[in-house]
Amino acid sequence: MTVHATARPARSTRSIGWVPYPLIALGVIPAIAGSLRLVELAGGPHLLPANPRITASPVPVIVHIVGAVLYVILGAFQFSTGLRRRRPNWHRAAGRVLVVLGLAVAFSALWMTAFYPRVPGGALAHVFRLGFGTGMAASIILGFVAIRNRDVARHRAWMARAYALALGAGTQVLTQGIGNAVFGPSELTTALMLGAGWGINLAVVEYTIRFRFPASVPARTPVSATAA
Numbered sequence: 001m002t003v004h005a006t007a008r009p010a011r012s013t014r015s016i017g018w019v020p021y022p023l024i025a026l027g028v029i030p031a032i033a034g035s036l037r038l039v040e041l042a043g044g045p046h047l048l049p050a051n052p053r054i055t056a057s058p059v060p061v062i063v064h065i066v067g068a069v070l071y072v073i074l075g076a077f078q079f080s081t082g083l084r085r086r087r088p089n090w091h092r093a094a095g096r097v098l099v100v101l102g103l104a105v106a107f108s109a110l111w112m113t114a115f116y117p118r119v120p121g122g123a124l125a126h127v128f129r130l131g132f133g134t135g136m137a138a139s140i141i142l143g144f145v146a147i148r149n150r151d152v153a154r155h156r157a158w159m160a161r162a163y164a165l166a167l168g169a170g171t172q173v174l175t176q177g178i179g180n181a182v183f184g185p186s187e188l189t190t191a192l193m194l195g196a197g198w199g200i201n202l203a204v205v206e207y208t209i210r211f212r213f214p215a216s217v218p219a220r221t222p223v224s225a226t227a228a
């Protein structure tokens with residue numbers, strides 16, 4: 001604890017810091033698209049390409065979008081060191097809400113993957129969605145179990161992985177755009193660029209966990225909850 005205070009005097013624990021804002025920025029485009037879809041489902045104007053799966057079965061996508069937008073925005077502030085140290089009760093209360101939201105996002109995604117017919121991207125995208133959706137749910141559960149066991153380092157690492165998988169939706173806006181421009185739109189391009197979005201985010205989060213916050217890696221020794 002004191003090591004942090006003396007080794008990094010420049011990092012203020014009073015302010016929220018910059019970290020949450022780029023995270024929210026990455027989620028902005030899918031969040032806007034989702035909000036437009038909710039407006040449409042509420043009877044408003046049709047501003048997005050028609051999606052017959054959503055029209056036929058809107059409940060899972062409503063759960064998915066509402067959960068995802070709140071998870072991305074609220075979740076970003078869990079990574080603020082200043083907020084966590086200054087308002088540990090806020091971090092705890094928001095964390096409980098985020099576990100519910102995150103699981104709602106992941107399970108609604110898995111439901112849509114399993115039951116919506118002909119979701120774009122074909123079989124490969126189907127496998128990616130099943131794998132990364134399950135990975136997000138599993139990461140949240142492992143992160144929750146870790147903090148119940150007072151293992152802060154392991155908690156931090158699993159919750160960061162879950163958030164990175166959710167933010168895959170933002171990175172995929174970029175990878176899909178580049179993929180369509182370079183290879184032309186096709187089922188294979190869609191699938192590969194979806195996978196690339198999740199892959200990039202996982203690579204960044206593993207790098208961050210291992211090299212920026214190496215204490216998160218071995219996590220063999222439980223760290224006292226007050227050190228969070």
Ligand code: HEM
Pocket residue numbers: 027030031033034035037048051053054061064065068069072105106109110112113116119120129130132133136165166167168169170
């Ligand atoms: C592991 C994470 C996620 C997986 C596996 C996933 C998967 C899916 C699936 C299967 C659909 C249905 C697609 C269709 O029928 O065309 C969907 C829709 C959608 N997802 Fe996700 N999703 C994830 C996270 C997110 C997040 C974090 C956001 C927003 C920040 C998001 C935004 C949306 C939106 C806006 C739609 C509706 C698309 C439309 O209106 O056509 N998703 N997602």
